[in-house]
Amino acid sequence: MSAANSATSGASKPASTREKPANKAEAVADWADGRLGIYSLAKANLRKIFPDHWSFMLGEICLYTFIIIILTGVYLTLFFNPSMGEVVYHGSYAPLNGIRMSEAYASTMDISFDVRGGLLIRQIHHWAAIVFVAAMLVHMMRVFFTGAFRKPREVNWIFGFLLLFLGMFDGFMGYSLPDDLLSGTGIRFMEGAILAVPLVGTYLQFFLFGGEFPGTDIIPRFFTIHILLIPGVMVGLLVAHLILVFYHKHTQWAGPGKTEKNVVGMPLMPVYMAKAGGFFFLVFGIISAMAAIATVNPIWAYGPYRPDQVSTDAQPDWYMGFSEGLIRIMPGWEIRAWGHTLNMGVFVPLMIFPLVLAVIAIYPFIESWVSGDKREHHILDRPRNAPVRTGLGAAWISLYLVLLIGGGNDLIATHLHLSINDITYFVRVGFFVVPVITFVITKRWCLGLQRRDRDKVLHGRETGVIKRLPHGEFVEVHAQLPQDKLHKLTAHDQPLPMELPAEVDENGVAAKTGILTKTRAKLSHGFYGEGSQIAKPTAEEHHEITSGHGHH
């Protein structure tokens, strides 16, 4: 068509209708726009508004540590040799001189002692991984406790969860690569766990290790999975996660001028480019300093792996600690029948491990089913205003911490001079009891805070000014909250619990109520019933109290 047009217009040169660019930079941008459409992309995003709150930077820490891990990881691959071929060490570290070890271990020794700056990069890589998983967990808790996972963000919650899950496993594989005595013990544990799988366990183990443990395949295979497969999937998930954050626009706290229909904050360019971009350097700088002053994973102190040797205080990196706890507290039940063995002592923890993670992953779907809420939510909940959710989240964290204690029972025993058996028994009971207690306390705590909010709205804040009344009584003067505070404290929803339909309908015919409906109604009462929230003050109540009848 355009060819036909230009043919008819004849003499004039085929040219763009666009104005001449004002300078070189505009000319470059015009060139790129003609090919990539960057102006339309930038129109929506260059001055995109982001709200400000300290808790919103937790996700940034995850992103930045991930970038640091990739940068330092690429550097490490230049020197690391992922091979289990045996060599005799003759490097700079004298205590291991003449010791047999795998090339993986030897090359990690070289990175640590002979490559200048190699130790620094190795330690930045490891510290960043530790911070990465920690930041993902804390970021997930932020999203959980503020209800930011609600519609339309459930899918992004799942993406984030998968990133956490993959991040944990990639960390495990990463610290296994040096083939040192500590991490080799971790791989041995993994072998035992795989063997515990009924029916196919032995086959899985032989296929994964290329034969009997340890074989010579596991380090090269872990290497490929650690540097290519899992990071590849994670990059994809990460990009999707960020696209959705931009697309949904960020959640915000309730406050004056903030609604479900807007987002209030400052523009990406320049404020968040500087703040978020600067934050990357802050995170990188702090992790570099950590790598300078605190040694992480001193493989030279552990020595190379040998299946018949072990060190005491064998601990995985912290994020694997809760699975370690599961494995340590499980009683050694073993079922032997019909010529087969089912190793419950390992298999049960192996099944509970993903279950602990899965309950938190599917929570958004459970809550939206119980509440029946189909609206979009962009205003965050204060944790106190969702007592059951907050209680459940706290219970989950307490379970996680109890298992961490179980995983570190040997360290706790030696450092606090306690009996390791007592700690283990405590954790066995605590596994069931502590989450329940935590739930009850947290929920009541939330309700208490709700009462305080109600009090503040109706009676104002305590000023600290004591007044003596004519008849001698002392009272504290309360001051009304300003309107923005009043609005903020009353902006939340208070859902009502679902009612079961009448047992008989208007025609006197018995209505069938399914078990699912009944469960849902019960849960709904648990979540939003009388005992689960304090009615927020109404305008009438406020009016009645503030219109003054000698109220102080």
Added chain:
Amino acid sequence: MSHDMSEDKLPESHGSAGQHEVATHGDPFADPGLPAHEPRRTDIDERAAKRAERQVSLMFVVSMLATVGFIASYVAIDADKIVYIFPLGHVSALNFALGLTLGVALFCIGAGAVHWARTLMSDHELPAERHPIEADDEVRADVIEQFKTGAAESGFGRRKMIRNTLIGSMALVPLSGVVLLRDLGPLPEKKLQHTGWDLATPEHPLPLVNMNTNKPMKAEDIVVGSLTFAKPEGLEEDDETFQQQIAKDALMLVRIAPENIKDKDSAELGFEGILAYSKICTHVGCPISLYEQQTHHALCPCHQSTFDLADGARVIFGPAGHPLPQLKITTNEEGFLVATGDFAEPVGPSFWERS
């Protein structure tokens, strides 16, 4: 699902305070709207702004100096130089210098940028509108119509034979990928059922070799209360399969006064109170290495499974599911400790095929 429930209690029907309500005059909780911008000191005082500018630049300059310091450290400091730094102790000088200079160089860029944003860039809060993620009904109807047209034009639903064969071929083709994984490793067969000790027979017993001295042992070398690690004769560190072998063959020898051995079958398998147990934990395969000679308990340092070596290595605590296998030992004519056969059961963690 929810049609049988009273919908009027659902949140949709009673609205939300956050959902853009028009502020009524009598409502004390109404949204007062965005507060007015409060200027910062740097907004109104040009000297304060200048000072902030100098602070930001200073941080960028410090960063430059730190990078120079990084390069200087890289060139000047030997990789094997160790220095004492309080309170860290003895650390690699190069690692310490590189890490701190890099840390300062990076941190100061970040601190400068954040300080710049906080003091000098506009801090006016701006509202941006949100639009529902859901498409409106018109778009929705249009897309569904388009999809239906596309589906009808393909004939996917109508031409069942094409549909079914396509599904069949798509379901089968990944099988090639699965088949290709077959050569990842050999089949288990009976490999986990026996160890390197199966070379031993009553006619050709296999001597036990001390792991530390690499020499065969006599019964009198093992004193009561001691713990000794052993391997089969002929297994050497430089063997190609040493790691696989030692993962199954490793032994721990203890000597317990015969009257203290509670399990008589276990005493039978030993020699004058010397008992040879597999060193590999039956939980997940860690080598057991902590022995308490007074109680005869052996503790696995990984998951704290505890075995009573005086009682047939019975599990008395922890997650292990069964006792440590015991190797039958005796002495040969020269008086060296020997094994006359393999363990009676597989060593290490249990697995499905273990009977």
